Amino acid sequence: xxxxxxxxxxxxxxxxQDVALRCDPISGHVSLFWYQQALGQGPxxxxxxxxxxxxxxxxxxxxxxxxxxxxxxxxxxxxxxTQQEDSAVYLCASSRLAGQETQYFGPGTRLLVL
Amino acid sequence: xxxxxxxxxPFNVPEGATVAFNCTYSNSASQSFFxxxxxxxxxxxxxxxVYSSGNEDGRFTAQLNRxxxxxxxxxxxxxxxxxxxxxxxxxGNAGKSTFGDGTTLTVKP
Numbered sequence: 001x002x003x004x005x006x007x008x009x010x011x012x013x014x015x016x017q018d019v020a021l022r023c024d025p026i027s028g029h030v031s032l033f034w035y036q037q038a039l040g041q042g043p044x045x046x047x048x049x050x051x052x053x054x055x056x057x058x059x060x061x062x063x064x065x066x067x068x069x070x071x072x073x074x075x076x077x078x079x080x081x082t083q084q085e086d087s088a089v090y091l092c093a094s095s096r097l098a099g100q101e102t103q104y105f106g107p108g109t110r111l112l113v114l
Numbered sequence: 115x116x117x118x119x120x121x122x123x124p125f126n127v128p129e130g131a132t133v134a135f136n137c138t139y140s141n142s143a144s145q146s147f148f149x150x151x152x153x154x155x156x157x158x159x160x161x162x163x164v165y166s167s168g169n170e171d172g173r174f175t176a177q178l179n180r181x182x183x184x185x186x187x188x189x190x191x192x193x194x195x196x197x198x199x200x201x202x203x204x205x206g207n208a209g210k211s212t213f214g215d216g217t218t219l220t221v222k223p
């Protein structure tokens with residue numbers, strides 16, 4: 001069965017450009033998480049969806065970051081006016097039921113902002 | 115102080131050694147706990163869940179101490195393939211998860 005997929009796998013953006021990162025969770029998984037991982041650090045929580053509802057967005061670093069999951073399946077993380085400090089790996093994970101369960105991670109999108 | 119703290123290591127051990135990692139958390143209301151393994155430039159993969167009663171999976175044993183607010187991972191008879199970064203993750207009661215920064219293990223021949 002298919003795991004979590006993310007696209008693009010790599011993205012180079014010029015500072016100030018908008019980017020959109022896509023996550024396809026495991027089919028039927030209720031919960032979806034976005035994380036930001038900088039080199040040498042653990043994944044940092046950004047936001048959490050249960051179906052289409054965004055239950056927690058406390059980790060989004062600024063109002064330039066926006067996430068959606070309109071039909072409760074695919075999710076998009078959008079970063080507007082990218083800055084160099086946004087360079088990181090963006091990981092998506094899904095879990096079968098509501099939070100606090102085993103999360104299955106996608107391969108991540110490596111974003112480099114020049 | 116970070117919500118979830120791990121000794122970053124690195125831990126360098128010979129094959130066959132036993133090694134233990136701890137992870138402390140600050141939120142006493144934390145609900146569930148896991149250990150993940152992350153290889154270089156790969157995504158985290160679940161290693162095991164952590165229960166109050168402790169749980170064992172082959173050479174790996176995980177323990178939770180709620181009173182002292184820490185979880186531990188013990189690896190017995192280390193293999194070269196155990197070399198990786200080990201991440202603990204703690205869930206609060208609203209589904210938000212917090213990862214530690216990981217402990218790096220290198221097992222040498």
